[in-house]
Amino acid sequence: xxxxxxxxxxxxxxxxxxxxxxxxxxxxxxxxxxxxxxxxxxxxxxxxxxxxxxxxxxxxxxxxxxxxxxxxxxxxxxxxxxxxxxxxxxxxxxxxxxxxxxxxxxxxxxxxxxxxxxxxxxxxxxxxxxxxxxxxxxxxxxxxxxxxxxxxxxxxxxxxxxxxxxxxxxxxxxxxxxxxxxxxxxxxxxxxxxxxxxxxxxxxxxxxxxxxxxxxxxxxxxxxxxxxxxxxxxxxxxxxxxxxxxxxxxxxxxxxxxxxxxxxxxxxxxxxxxxx
Amino acid sequence: xxxxxxxxxxxxxxxxxxxxxxxxxxxxxxxxxxxxxxxxxxxxxxxxxxxxxxxxxxxxxxxxxxxxxxxxxxxxxxxxxxxxxxxxxxxxxxxxxxxxxxxxxxxxxxxxxxxxxxxxxxxxxxxxxxxxxxxxxxxxxxxxxxxxxxxxxxxxxxxxxxxxxxxxxxxxxxxxxxxxxxxxxxxxxxxxxxxxxxxxxxxxxxxxxxxxxxxxxxxxxxxxxxxxxxxxxxxxxxxxxxxxxxxxxxxxxxxxxxxxxxxx
Numbered sequence: 341x342x343x344x345x346x347x348x349x350x351x352x353x354x355x356x357x358x359x360x361x362x363x364x365x366x367x368x369x370x371x372x373x374x375x376x377x378x379x380x381x382x383x384x385x386x387x388x389x390x391x392x393x394x395x396x397x398x399x400x401x402x403x404x405x406x407x408x409x410x411x412x413x414x415x416x417x418x419x420x421x422x423x424x425x426x427x428x429x430x431x432x433x434x435x436x437x438x439x440x441x442x443x444x445x446x447x448x449x450x451x452x453x454x455x456x457x458x459x460x461x462x463x464x465x466x467x468x469x470x471x472x473x474x475x476x477x478x479x480x481x482x483x484x485x486x487x488x489x490x491x492x493x494x495x496x497x498x499x500x501x502x503x504x505x506x507x508x509x510x511x512x513x514x515x516x517x518x519x520x521x522x523x524x525x526x527x528x529x530x531x532x533x534x535x536x537x538x539x540x541x542x543x544x545x546x547x548x549x550x551x552x553x554x555x556x557x558x559x560x561x562x563x564x565x566x567x568x569x570x571x572x573x574x575x576x577x578x579x580x581x582x583x584x585x586x587x588x589x590x591x592x593x594x595x596x597x598x599x600x601x602x603x604x605x606x607x608x609x610x611x612x613x614x615x616x
Numbered sequence: 617x618x619x620x621x622x623x624x625x626x627x628x629x630x631x632x633x634x635x636x637x638x639x640x641x642x643x644x645x646x647x648x649x650x651x652x653x654x655x656x657x658x659x660x661x662x663x664x665x666x667x668x669x670x671x672x673x674x675x676x677x678x679x680x681x682x683x684x685x686x687x688x689x690x691x692x693x694x695x696x697x698x699x700x701x702x703x704x705x706x707x708x709x710x711x712x713x714x715x716x717x718x719x720x721x722x723x724x725x726x727x728x729x730x731x732x733x734x735x736x737x738x739x740x741x742x743x744x745x746x747x748x749x750x751x752x753x754x755x756x757x758x759x760x761x762x763x764x765x766x767x768x769x770x771x772x773x774x775x776x777x778x779x780x781x782x783x784x785x786x787x788x789x790x791x792x793x794x795x796x797x798x799x800x801x802x803x804x805x806x807x808x809x810x811x812x813x814x815x816x817x818x819x820x821x822x823x824x825x826x827x828x829x830x831x832x833x834x835x836x837x838x839x840x841x842x843x844x845x846x847x848x849x850x851x852x853x854x855x856x857x858x859x860x861x862x863x864x865x866x867x868x869x870x871x872x873x874x875x876x877x878x879x880x
Contacts, residue, residue, distance in 0.1 A: 513673060514703035518717040518768065519693035528716070532707040609707045609748040 380579040389415075389583035414568070415587055421564040422553050423591065425481065429488025430549045434542060436489070437496035441538075444497075445504025446530060458497070466491040466552045474560055484556035484564075491552040492545035499541025503534030536610055543599050550592055565591070619646035620684060620772065620804050621670065627678035628665050628830075638829035639665045640676065645823065645832065649771070650802040654815035654822045656858070658866040662830025663808045664776055670806060671697050671774050683772065693717060696765030700777040702757040704749040710760050711736070711745045717768045735763040739793070755786035759793070766797065775807045779814070791817055795842060812858045816851060817844055824858065827865040828872065834861055 362382050368374050369381035376384070392415040399409045444451040466487050473483035507530050515529045557566030569584035628640040639662045647653055655663040668674040670681055672691040681688040683695065691697070704713050711732055718728045736742050739759040749757055758778055765773060779787045795818065798805055809815050815822045822836045836858065840850055 510699060510701055510703045511705060513691070514697070514699065514705070515716075516673075517671060517691040517693070517695070517697040518764070519720050521720070524720055529705065532705070535707070609750065611706065611750045 377576055377578055380582065384579045385582045385586070388577075388579040389586060392580065392583050392587075415584075418563060418565045418568050418584075419587060419591060421561075422557065422566065422588075425484050425488055425553050425556070425564065426546065426549045426595070429485045429553070430492045430546050432485070433489040433492030433545060433549070434496050437493045437541075437545075438500055438538070441497045441500025441541075442504055442526070442531065442534075445501040445534070446526065451501070458494075462494050462498070466548065467555055470556065470559055479560050479562075481561065483560040484553065487552050487556045487560075488549045491548035495544035495548060496538070496541040499537045499544070500534065503537025503541075504530055506537065507533040535606060539599075539603050539606060543596075543603070546595055546599060547592075550595060554588060617648060620649040620651075621645075621647040621806075622682040623647075623666075623670070623679070624682075625679035626666070626669060626676045626681060628662070628669065628674070628676045629678075640669070641829035641831050643679070643830070643832060645835075647804060647806065649804055652798060652805045652818060652820045653807065654819035655806065655808045655825060656810065656812065656815045656822050656862065657825035657830070657833075658810060658827055658862065658869045660869055660872075661825040661827045661865060663810075663825050665830065666825075667774055667776050667806060667808050671695055693721070693768045694770050695772045695774055696768050696770040698758070698761050698765055698773065698775040698778045700780045702749070702754070702761045704757055704760055704764070706749050709746050709748055710741060710752070713749070713760055714763045714767050717764060721768075731767060735767055738766075738797070739763050753786075754782050755790060758782065758790060762790075762794070762797070766801070770803075772804045772806070775805065777808050777810070780809070780811075787814075792843075794818070812855055812862060813846060816840075816854050816858070817846060822858065824861045825865070827869045833865065 365379070366382050369376055369379060369384075380388075393413050395409055395412045396414060397409075397412070399406065403409075404412070440454070444454055469487055469490055470483075473486045477483040477486055511529050511533055512525065515525050520529065553564070554566035557564035558570045561567055565584055565588050569581045569588075572578075572580035572584060623643055623645040626640055626643040627638070630637045630639055643666060645653075655666060657663050665674065669676045670683070670688060672688045672695070675688070688695075705716065708716065714732045714735055715728050718731060723731075736745055739762065741756070741759055741763065744752060744756060744760075749760070752760065761778070779790055782790065791814065794805075797803075807815075807818060816838055819838055822838060824833045824836065825831065826833045836854070838844075838854065840848075840854075844851060846852075
């Protein structure tokens with residue numbers, strides 16, 4: 341109980357700088373020092389964000405349920421579309437990278453077979469695959485998800501390889517002396533021992549996926565948050581651009597804290613874990 | 617009675633970066649079932665190498681190790697291993713760590729549970745059943761590691777300086793516990809240590825080893841009845857005798873450690 345004022349004080353302190361910046365921003369706009377089309381007032385951005393969030397049409401019980409209506413706003417659709425791509429792309433990328441990484445980490449011959457190819461492909465930023473992905477898959481979800489798969493694949497792969505290679509030999513020896521078979525060794529010793537690395541890779545992977553989805557939507561798709569802020573630029577709706585960016589930031593934060601929770605749950609046995 | 621472990625003419629040569637190091641040379645030892653053997657010597661005398669040869673982690677380059685009539689080819693659950701670093705699986709709870717070997721043997725669930733419960737009780741670990749190794753002290757961790765190998769019912773326990781990292785009180789405590797377990801289950805134990813007192817406190821026979829190449833310098837039988845009293849005259853006489861033997865090797869070890877960097 342004694343800590344509450346201290347914590348309140350700390351969070352107030354943290355809010356100070358954003359608040360000051362907002363005040364300066366509002367002042368600049370209110371006194372028409374900057375053109376509102378270049379930089380709209382924070383209040384205008386918030387109003388736009390709210391409008392973007394809310395359903396576009398009035399509630400009509402004959403057409404849809406209340407919840408469906410409540411989530412029928414443009415932003416909800418865009419956020420859903422973007423998240424869908426991130427999640428599908430990330431899952432496919434991880435599903436490909438994890439087994440390959442485990443094999444490459446555990447088996448030197450497989451490592452030597454795949455490593456040169458991977459070293460060539462890995463430095464190519466996923467964004468550079470955009471032209472090819474459009475040629476191959478046309479427009480819409482397939483090229484976007486393809487790019488996200490690439491973005492998520494390499495971080496998960498590299499970390500999984502490193503994780504398996506860094507498994508402490510003492511665990512392998514202990515498991516061998518307990519009579520563990522190859523399969524048991526792999527699933528119950530190497531995989532859990534490599535989990536901290538794999539999760540780090542997953543975290544980087546989903547972060548990359550989130551960057552890639554925004555760019556992919558600006559080029560290859562006609563919905564989603566990335567598409568929406570580019571569209572807003574065409575109409576000079578700078579308030580909507582900033583509102584969209586704000587939503588992108590919130591989603592990124594949500595993804596990161598979700599990964600953090602997953603991390604804490606899967607690594608509750610782990611020694612050096614942060615408790616935040 | 618037949619010896620359980622036959623070690624004959626065992627040698628081990630490591631070659632690292634062109635230089636050959638003779639870690640073991642002409643080791644001959646027979647261990648009877650239920651015997652408690654300590655391998656004693658300074659670091660670098662090859663006592664852990666010998667233990668690893670018996671465990672099957674690193675096979676000898678000469679001679680043979682025969683356990684229960686079969687030459688050792690690989691590690692196996694018939695020779696339970698306890699490591700100085702505990703080697704518990706940190707992602708498994710205490711209970712899971714102990715059960716792991718039984719799960720590998722595909723024993724029925726109910727049987728595993730029963731056995732794990734009995735071991736937890738025997739080693740005073742009931743309250744830690746669902747904890748992870750990171751929450752345990754060193755002594756507690758080593759208890760879990762001992763419970764884990766006891767679960768396998770292996771006739772032989774191989775212990776590589778298992779209490780080396782523990783404080784002296786915890787150490788004595790675990791030594792007594794180990795003797796209690798040994799008396800109850802009559803396991804054959806090969807125990808590596810560099811502590812003279814520990815070897816006298818525990819062993820039926822102490823195998824003193826020489827520093828490079830590792831050979832058997834002397835085998836000393838300890839006939840004192842247990843519980844042995846480290847303050848007794850007999851204990852201390854033996855301690856002096858062993859200290860002389862070990863010190864000779866320790867001195868060679870020290871001289872060598874000084875010489876090696878100069879040669880490079």
